[in-house]
Amino acid sequence: MAEPLKTFFSAALVRRLAADIVQAEPTFPSRAFIKDASSGLAQMELLERGKHIATALEMHLPPAYPDAIDVLLRSLGPEHTTDELVGAGMAPFVYLPHVFFVAERGLDHFELSMRAQYELTKRFSAEFSMRGYIARDPGRTFAILREWARDDNAHVRRLVSEGTRLRLPWARRVAWLDRHPDHVLALLELLKDDRTTLVRRSVANNLNDLGKVHPRLLVETCASWLKGASAERRALVEHALRSAVKRGEADALRLLGFGREPVVAIEDVRFQPRRIAIGEQVSMSFALKNKARTSQNLLVDVAVHFVKANGKAVPKRFKLKRVALPPRGQVELHKRISLAVHTTRTPRPGTHAVDVVVNGQAFRSGSFEVLAARSPLGARTRRQAPGRLKLEDLFWELAAELQAEDPRVVEGTIMNGRCLRIGKEFLALVDYKGSGLVVKLPKGRVAELIDEGKGEAFAPAGKVFKEWLSVPKPDQRRWRALMREGIAHVGT
DSSP states (O other), rough: OOOOOOSSHHHHHHHHHHHHHHOOOOOOOOHHHHHHTTTGGGSSSSSHHHHHHHHHHHSOOSSSSHHHHHHHHHHHHHHHOOSOOOOOOTTTGGHHHHHHHHHOOOOOOOHHHHHHHHHHHTOOOOOOHHHHEEEEEEEEHHHEEEEEEOOOOOOHHHHHHHOOOOOTTTSOHHHHHHHHHHHHHHHHHHHHTSSSSHHHHHHHOOOHHHHHHHHHHHHHHHHHHHHTTTHHHHHHHHHHHHHHTTTHHHHHHHHHHHHHHHEEEEEEEEEEEEEEEETOOOEEEEEEEEEEOOOOEEEEEEEEEEETTTOOHHHEEEEEEEEEOTTEEEEEEEEEEOOOOOOSOOOOEEEEEEEHHHTTEEEEEEEEEOOOOOOOGSSTTTTTTTHHHHHHHHHHHHHHHHHOOTTTTEEEEETTTEEEETEEEEEEOOSSSSOOOEEEEEEEHHHHHHHSSSSSEOGGGOOEEEEEEOOOOOOOHHHHHHHHHHHHTTTO
């Protein structure tokens, strides 16, 4: 099992921070800082660790904030080398304590702190610290953000959008943003056609947050942006509407071309197996039939009613597929449903009802039974090849996660098996003749990873696919990072 993210903030990382600061300022009391910053760290969660280290920085940096921030900025490492964060892993989080330091100590030093956040976001991200500055002085802060929206650095432009999200995860809410969404939209107008997916994805997330507070304004904005939209802007709008679509909001569905009430039948529903243990997967298949005399564009999801600790069932929607069915036509669809334990969802025993959701309308389609987790010895049947189930489980769990992040990622077929695609382009597959993960990346990147021993050439039947990398060993963090790199490559 992969180490929890919080373990990144360890005594070793504290020593590294101290060494970086000493290199910039030899008088820094590194030994005392290491002792205070490491004390009690193991008992803390991720954000708590970042704040704890920030407190130790405050204790041992020069007492005057201008002097302290000067030392920190001189200790920073190189900027992000690409316009993407994909594949960076936890490395940039080394600057999380710096962001907390600016958030807590810098509010009385506006100009210095805005410069600090400008530098930090080129190496990590400063949306968390930006919230306090918006809350205290929105006029001055937004004036600078308008300038940054035209900055040459994509990570700075991303901060403009990310820092003004109404419901930014892990961050404090800013009531002023809720009351003045027009100011936020004015910034997003400057960024909606940004040349990088990094920034456009952030704009989509900002709009998605907007819809949770001002749903009418989200629809109006998306409708306006769809007029004469490029393919990139349309993809942005579709991603921005994802939560509204999941909520079945008619206006959002209409904007995407799925506003008509479906005239369909759900038939031949099968769950295999129908009784599963926590930690396993169930495969669902069904036939979707067009009962109308005209063609229909259909957006199909699956909603699983997960049983909670209090015995109540709460539905969770999973994206499935967009289909265009001719009159009286039909298509067979498949969905894997994972009952793995996640930090955000703990499966419980009980009957789990399942709906097929078509253009926002739910059709109850059956149920499956979840049992208590099996013992380790009983978790694998004789027919299952050792390791294969683990490889496929990991791949399709990651696939579901990435599909939730980017609706362009869809299931397809290749070489008589299942795969992931973006549109018609191949993205990834799993376990083709022992290959493990196979993912499409730039040719030079594939060669680089092979040279570093981090992957292998993919050569079925002796033909080498120069843009395809094979990673036979299952590794959740590594596979996730590579699949996200693949999305950035294939999706551009």
